[in-house]
Each structure stands twice: as C-alpha cells, then as structure tokens.
Amino acid sequence: MENNCFQPEIECADLKTLRKVQSDRLVSMVKRCYEKIPFYHQKFDEMGIKPEYIKSIDDLSKLPFTYKTDLRDTYPFGLFAVPKEELIRVHASSGTTGKQTVVGYTKYDIEIWSDSVARAIAAAGGTKEDLVHVAYGYGLFTGGLGIHYGAERLGATALPVSSGNTARQIQIFQDYESDILCCTPSYAAYLGETCRDMGIDTKELPLRAGIFGAEAWSEGMRENIEKLLNIKAYDIYGLSEIAGPGVAYECCEQNGMHVCEDYFYPEIIDSDTGEVLPDGQQGELVFTCIAKEALPLVRYRTKDICSLSHEKCSCGRTLVKMMKPQGRTDDMLVIRGVNVFPSQIEYVLTKLGMEPNYLIVVDRVNNHDTLEVQVEMTANTFSDSVKVINKLESKIASELKTTLNIAAKVVLVEPKTLARSEGKAKRVLDNRKL
Amino acid sequence: MLIKQLSVFIENKPGRMSEITETLCKNRIDIRALSIADTTDYGILRLIVNxxxxxxxxxxxxxxxxxxTNVIAIAIPDVTGGLDKAVKALSSQGIEIEYMYAFLNPKSQSAFVILRVEDNEKxxxxxxxxxxxxxxSEDIYAI
Known part of the structure; x- marks a missing residue:
C-alpha cells in the first residue's frame, strides 16, 4: 500500500463528506465559544454575530480573528472553554517573544491530536512494527509528548529519548535499531554530521525515515539530511495554539503537507485586509480549531505565510495541502512591490553549497528600492583570482533573481563577520525611511 | 620549481589590512613581496613570505x-627588454597571464617576477x- 493512511475514511474522504463534518463541527464550536468563553461572547456581541448565524463552514469568514496577543492578554487560562476537571494536559509555548502562551487539552483533544500525529507517522511509512525515536524535548513544549502519543496511537513503539546527549542518541540508533527519527531538522542534521564525524556509516543503520518540524527548513536542508542519515525526510507542521505537531504532514509526494482539516480548518488570508484568498495564492495561514474542546480558537492568525492547494495528490489523500511556509508576516519584506523572505535567500545559498550566513540590506535610493545581499566568503569558495570570485558573485546573483524575481546586488564579506544563526540572528537591515 | 603564494580575502574596510600584518608580525613571518587586486567591494592580497x-x-x-596558490617566479636581468623577452616566451605559446607582479632583489642585478598562469608546467x-x-622557492624565501 503506497498511501499508508492511518484513517483513510477521512484522509481520503470526498469533499461533500468532509464539508459536512467541518460544518457540523464549526456550528457546535461557535455555540460553545459563545456560551463558555467570555472573550468570544463579548467579541461576537460587539460584531453583532449570533451563533445561529453560522450554519456551515462557508460562514466562517463572518467570524472575527484571534491573535496571539489575545492568548497573552488572557494568560494563563482565560480562553479555556472547559472547567479544570475536564483538562488532562497543559502545554506552553517557549515565550521567547514575550509572555508564554498556555494551551490546554481535554481527553478528546489529546485523542484528535494523537490521531493527527499518527496520520503523519503513517504517511512517512510508519507502521506498528516501527520504533519511533522521539528526540524532541519532552516537557511544556508540544514536540516530545505530541509525537509520543501519536506513535502510540498508531500502535508503533514510542522511544522517548528526548533531546540532547547526541552520543546516546546515536548509540540508541545502533543498539535499539530505531526506524523513524522525530526531532527538529537542525538537530537531525547535527546527528547526521556527528555520525559522519564518528565514522559511522549511516547506510548500516536501520533508520529509514525522519519526521522533522518545529522550525523552518529549506529543500537544501532536506537533501542534506537525507544524504547524511540515508533516510527520507518528511516535514510536519504544527503550533501549540492549534494542537502541536501534526496539524499538517507530508505524504510520500514530499511536496506540501496535508492539513488535518477535519480538526483544524485552514484559510489563507491577506494579512492586511483580512480577506480570504483563493487556492495557490500566498498569504497568512489562519486556523479554526473546529473539533477542539478546551481551546477552540476561532480563525487564529499563525503569522506563517504559505498557500493552500486542493489539487489531487497522487497519494490518494483529499485533505488540502499547505505548502511549506515561506516565512512569517513579521519577517516579510516588500521590495519594489515584491514579497521577499529571508528563507528564500537561505534556500539559494544552501542550493549553491554555501553556508547560509547572510545579511539582507534594503535601502531606497532616488525612490527606488535597492536590495543587497551580503554573503560570507568561505574557505572552499575563495580563490586567488578575481575572475573566479566575480563568477561566484554573478552565479549567486542570478540564482537570487530566479528565486526572488527581483535583482539583488551580491557582496561577499569576510567569514564570521555576520551574526551566526544561533539565537535570534539579525538577517535584515532595512534602511528605507518610508 | 613552484613558489607558494598566500592569497588573502580582504573586505574593503578600514583596519582589515592591519589585522593581517599583525598576525604575520606576531608569528615572525617576513614578507618578500606583495600585490593587491582590488575591486569595489573587496581585495585579494597576494603575499610571498619566507x-x-x-x-x-x-x-x-x-x-x-x-x-x-602555486605560482612561478622568474629572474630577469635588469636591462632594457628583459621583461619583454620573458613575456614573449609565454605569449608565443599562447599562454595567458592571469596576473603578475615584480620586485627587485637587492642582492643581485636582477628583478624577480611572480607569474600566475593556468598551466604551470607548460x-x-x-x-x-x-x-x-x-x-x-629557496631563492625567494631566503632573500
């Protein structure tokens, strides 16, 4: 069986069935929000919305958006729709950009989240026979426990290694014969590099697939991880506000992630006007947790920029696909009217085999936006000949032009002069006075 | 027959050159010859050291x-037409010079010329x- 569906009845459902499920769930959710959450009660009243106005999923756009700040303003439990005795779990976001946001789950919420993760593991080829090696951190962060419960739900064997202690991770690969690795893509790459440095031939390891998420990664990074660990690398998407990892997941196509839209209904909107955009158009991803009990967020603004596709997928799933997020509304640049994301520049550099250490400098000269990309020269790209270096510069420039659709001036700078990618590296310098 | 040349990438910013000379000084390395290729954004410093x-x-x-980088060093007599003779020896064979620079050897009556070409043997x-x-190399490093 090629498509490896955990729940084929819904993953491959026809559109009519799916819309019916979504509509029923939305109607009931809106009612619960209005009755149980004072925040939504007040908001709906202000907008003159009565729960009975919402009759199907097509009425979704009548509802207001929910923002991360709404979760912060009602910290910690203000948006919960259930009393404490119904909660069975609480997770929280890291809170790097301010106060933490706290999310709660009922027994049913954990079940649907586990279903979602089980779908993701199955789509990556996982079965009951497999050892799922969870190297995400366990704790308030949703990564570890989320994948863990999904693996168990599938009937596979969860291996709760948690993050860190790289040597032990590799020892477990060898001794326990882990089949599927789940962690962040950067840690996967690090594990692969460490194997290489230790002289371990990853072709000898039984490990055959990896499910990586919780941070942005490029196609170049995927190729790198697949080569280093000799596996197939699958993307998984999620955020704690909606559930955690598993909100969307890649299938054998490795081209876009199927959204568990029977639980988490996605929309793409214009982040300025709030208008819903059609298939294929890039915009901000918004989710409505139509099935959740504890934290049924309405049209939650993820700030992630991507597009949706309802095109038929060769895996047989009919669940809508979201393309890999191109960036976030907070780091998107508009240069000469074109949207530019730092991740696109990273993509070009890794594709050319260079380190993704760069700085984007935007300026406005005579009413014309200028884009300069500073790239660190590395030992393996350096040459004593100006001709060779100029050729490298023009190669980067032409690749950037192809990817960004606007011209960029490439400036090579000395190594280690740009901030490293650890922590919050500053990647953009916008000198325009608008 | 080949001489080892150091090629260093330098951004066009104040103080960059002194970082390099400081490292050389600290490590007691003597410079025999140098040349800089400069562009608007960066330069390549080429050094012959002991x-x-x-x-x-x-x-x-x-x-x-x-x-x-492996480069060729030649000695040419300090007389009119000395360099012309050497350059003709190359151009007559269709050999392109990527770059070159010269310096005088205080101990002899000849000039030393560093040549960077595609095919050193030819x-x-x-x-x-x-x-x-x-x-x-001994001739150069030991000046």
Missing part, C-alpha cells in the same frame, strides 16, 4: 580567509625554452 605554510596556519587560526617549459631563469 614561511608560507606557517603563515597559512597562523592566518587561518585568526579567522582570515586564506589559501595557498609555462615553465616555454620560459625555459626562451632562456628565462626559473627560481626555486
């Missing part, structure tokens, strides 16, 4: 982008056929 391998390590240690053969003296 201890190229040591200099390479020291510069790398200090985080400087540096590589070793260039050496052509120069020798044209009666040009090819220098050994």
């Amino acid at each position: 201890k190229p391998e040591e200099a390479l390590e020291a510069l790398k240690q200090d985080g400087i982008t540096v590589s070793l 260039a050496i053969a052509s120069l020798q056929a044209g009666g040009i003296e090819i220098l050994k």
Whole structure:
C-alpha cells in the first residue's frame, strides 16, 4: 500500500463528506465559544454575530480573528472553554517573544491530536512494527509528548529519548535499531554530521525515515539530511495554539503537507485586509480549531505565510495541502512591490553549497528600492583570482533573481563577520525611511 | 620549481589590512613581496613570505580567509627588454597571464617576477625554452 493512511475514511474522504463534518463541527464550536468563553461572547456581541448565524463552514469568514496577543492578554487560562476537571494536559509555548502562551487539552483533544500525529507517522511509512525515536524535548513544549502519543496511537513503539546527549542518541540508533527519527531538522542534521564525524556509516543503520518540524527548513536542508542519515525526510507542521505537531504532514509526494482539516480548518488570508484568498495564492495561514474542546480558537492568525492547494495528490489523500511556509508576516519584506523572505535567500545559498550566513540590506535610493545581499566568503569558495570570485558573485546573483524575481546586488564579506544563526540572528537591515 | 603564494580575502574596510600584518608580525613571518587586486567591494592580497605554510596556519587560526596558490617566479636581468623577452616566451605559446607582479632583489642585478598562469608546467617549459631563469622557492624565501 503506497498511501499508508492511518484513517483513510477521512484522509481520503470526498469533499461533500468532509464539508459536512467541518460544518457540523464549526456550528457546535461557535455555540460553545459563545456560551463558555467570555472573550468570544463579548467579541461576537460587539460584531453583532449570533451563533445561529453560522450554519456551515462557508460562514466562517463572518467570524472575527484571534491573535496571539489575545492568548497573552488572557494568560494563563482565560480562553479555556472547559472547567479544570475536564483538562488532562497543559502545554506552553517557549515565550521567547514575550509572555508564554498556555494551551490546554481535554481527553478528546489529546485523542484528535494523537490521531493527527499518527496520520503523519503513517504517511512517512510508519507502521506498528516501527520504533519511533522521539528526540524532541519532552516537557511544556508540544514536540516530545505530541509525537509520543501519536506513535502510540498508531500502535508503533514510542522511544522517548528526548533531546540532547547526541552520543546516546546515536548509540540508541545502533543498539535499539530505531526506524523513524522525530526531532527538529537542525538537530537531525547535527546527528547526521556527528555520525559522519564518528565514522559511522549511516547506510548500516536501520533508520529509514525522519519526521522533522518545529522550525523552518529549506529543500537544501532536506537533501542534506537525507544524504547524511540515508533516510527520507518528511516535514510536519504544527503550533501549540492549534494542537502541536501534526496539524499538517507530508505524504510520500514530499511536496506540501496535508492539513488535518477535519480538526483544524485552514484559510489563507491577506494579512492586511483580512480577506480570504483563493487556492495557490500566498498569504497568512489562519486556523479554526473546529473539533477542539478546551481551546477552540476561532480563525487564529499563525503569522506563517504559505498557500493552500486542493489539487489531487497522487497519494490518494483529499485533505488540502499547505505548502511549506515561506516565512512569517513579521519577517516579510516588500521590495519594489515584491514579497521577499529571508528563507528564500537561505534556500539559494544552501542550493549553491554555501553556508547560509547572510545579511539582507534594503535601502531606497532616488525612490527606488535597492536590495543587497551580503554573503560570507568561505574557505572552499575563495580563490586567488578575481575572475573566479566575480563568477561566484554573478552565479549567486542570478540564482537570487530566479528565486526572488527581483535583482539583488551580491557582496561577499569576510567569514564570521555576520551574526551566526544561533539565537535570534539579525538577517535584515532595512534602511528605507518610508 | 613552484613558489607558494598566500592569497588573502580582504573586505574593503578600514583596519582589515592591519589585522593581517599583525598576525604575520606576531608569528615572525617576513614578507618578500606583495600585490593587491582590488575591486569595489573587496581585495585579494597576494603575499610571498619566507614561511608560507606557517603563515597559512597562523592566518587561518585568526579567522582570515586564506589559501595557498602555486605560482612561478622568474629572474630577469635588469636591462632594457628583459621583461619583454620573458613575456614573449609565454605569449608565443599562447599562454595567458592571469596576473603578475615584480620586485627587485637587492642582492643581485636582477628583478624577480611572480607569474600566475593556468598551466604551470607548460609555462615553465616555454620560459625555459626562451632562456628565462626559473627560481626555486629557496631563492625567494631566503632573500
């Protein structure tokens, strides 16, 4: 069986069935929000919305958006729709950009989240026979426990290694014969590099697939991880506000992630006007947790920029696909009217085999936006000949032009002069006075 | 027959050059000759020193982008037409010079010229056929 569906009845459902499920769930959710959450009660009243106005999923756009700040303003439990005795779990976001946001789950919420993760593991080829090696951190962060419960739900064997202690991770690969690795893509790459440095031939390891998420990664990074660990690398998407990892997941196509839209209904909107955009158009991803009990967020603004596709997928799933997020509304640049994301520049550099250490400098000269990309020269790209270096510069420039659709001036700078990618590296310098 | 040249990447910013000279000084490395190729954004400093391998390590240690390049060094008599003879020996064989720079040897009556070409072996053969003296690394490092 090629498509490896955990729940084929819904993953491959026809559109009519799916819309019916979504509509029923939305109607009931809106009612619960209005009755149980004072925040939504007040908001709906202000907008003159009565729960009975919402009759199907097509009425979704009548509802207001929910923002991360709404979760912060009602910290910690203000948006919960259930009393404490119904909660069975609480997770929280890291809170790097301010106060933490706290999310709660009922027994049913954990079940649907586990279903979602089980779908993701199955789509990556996982079965009951497999050892799922969870190297995400366990704790308030949703990564570890989320994948863990999904693996168990599938009937596979969860291996709760948690993050860190790289040597032990590799020892477990060898001794326990882990089949599927789940962690962040950067840690996967690090594990692969460490194997290489230790002289371990990853072709000898039984490990055959990896499910990586919780941070942005490029196609170049995927190729790198697949080569280093000799596996197939699958993307998984999620955020704690909606559930955690598993909100969307890649299938054998490795081209876009199927959204568990029977639980988490996605929309793409214009982040300025709030208008819903059609298939294929890039915009901000918004989710409505139509099935959740504890934290049924309405049209939650993820700030992630991507597009949706309802095109038929060769895996047989009919669940809508979201393309890999191109960036976030907070780091998107508009240069000469074109949207530019730092991740696109990273993509070009890794594709050319260079380190993704760069700085984007935007300026406005005579009413014309200028884009300069500073790239660190590395030992393996350096040459004593100006001709060779100029050729490298023009190669980067032409690749950037192809990817960004606007011209960029490439400036090579000395190594280690740009901030490293650890922590919050500053990647953009916008000198325009608008 | 080949001389090791250090090639260093330098951004066009104040103070960059002194970082390099400081590292060389600290490691007691003597410069025999140098040349800079400059563009609007960066330059490539080319150095001939007495201890190229040591200099390479020291510069790398200090985080400087540096590589070793094999170049040819020739001696030409300090007389009119000296350089012309050498250059003709190459051009007659269709050999392109990527870059070159020269310096006088205080201990002899000749000028030393560093040549960077695509094919070192072919260039050496052509120069020798044209009666040009090819220098050994000891000749240069020990000046």
